[in-house]
Amino acid sequence: MDKEIVLEAKGLSCTYEMSDTPSLENVSLTIRKGQKIAVMGANGSGKSTFFLCCNGILKPEKGVLFFHGQPVDYSKKGLQRLRSKVGIVFQNPDNQLLSASVYQEISFGVLNLGFSKEEAKERVEQVMEEFSITPFRNRPTHALSGGEKKQVSIADILVMEPEVVLMDEPTAALDPKHTKLVYQVIEELSENGITVIVATHDVDYACQWADEIIVMEKGRVLAQDVPQKIFTSRELLKKANLEIPMVIRVTQYLQEADILEKESTVPRSIEDLEELIKERRR
């Protein structure tokens, strides 16, 4: 049976002040509990704007956003409730890290949720340990490296134990060590049943990781489907300016060369492809 719908957008449109064209136009989609969703599309296609709508930072001028079937309540209390459940890790940590020290930064959200100082401290200590932040806990946030800032901006959200985590290009500008760390965190979130929505330009990662891909273009949703469908639709990829993942490219080559059958299943990773080739040889 299909899992419960966590977030549902119905006809969302959103135009920024000082702009005469909508950055989101008539966006309708559903996201279910525990899903791994990649949001893809060219620069300026509306991915970040959609994220900002999902936790109420932006209020759409048209349409309704539902969280667990209830329309979002834009009162101060309603927004606080929504934001404690739906957290955004921003693309640029400098837009997110506002407190003087790392410890204060990670405590801020939990204290705001009304936890006592003791409870907040316990959660913050645990999350700092989990994300290897303890060694630089007393540093000012502006004096951290890009990778450390990303660690803190993720901890900042996870300390609130959200149900849905939105990550806007989480590995942009990270070195391989921090990229791996972020991917591990994403994996652990999914293992714990958290719904994870990642905006990314990395087609190879999206293909092997996501349950579903949402493709955006000029503020609209062009498609929402499984990676095997999205990444084999040349027309869609061309329209959205997306590359073909390497594994699909190699598969198509092997099919054309008659090494794999034309109707073989579509692999999402190199491991899947190896399995297909082994099967064919048996």
Ligand SMILES: Nc1ncnc2c1ncn2[C@@H]1O[C@H](COP(=O)(O)OP(=O)(O)OP(=O)(O)O)[C@@H](O)[C@H]1O
């Ligand atoms: N604060 C703002 N004021 C006015 N227009 C904005 C603002 N933020 C974004 N836009 C515009 O809204 C559109 C969608 O931008 P958005 O940042 O949502 O796209 P994106 O898909 O996340 O892009 P990227 O991949 O570059 O991060 C773009 O045309 C952008 O110029």
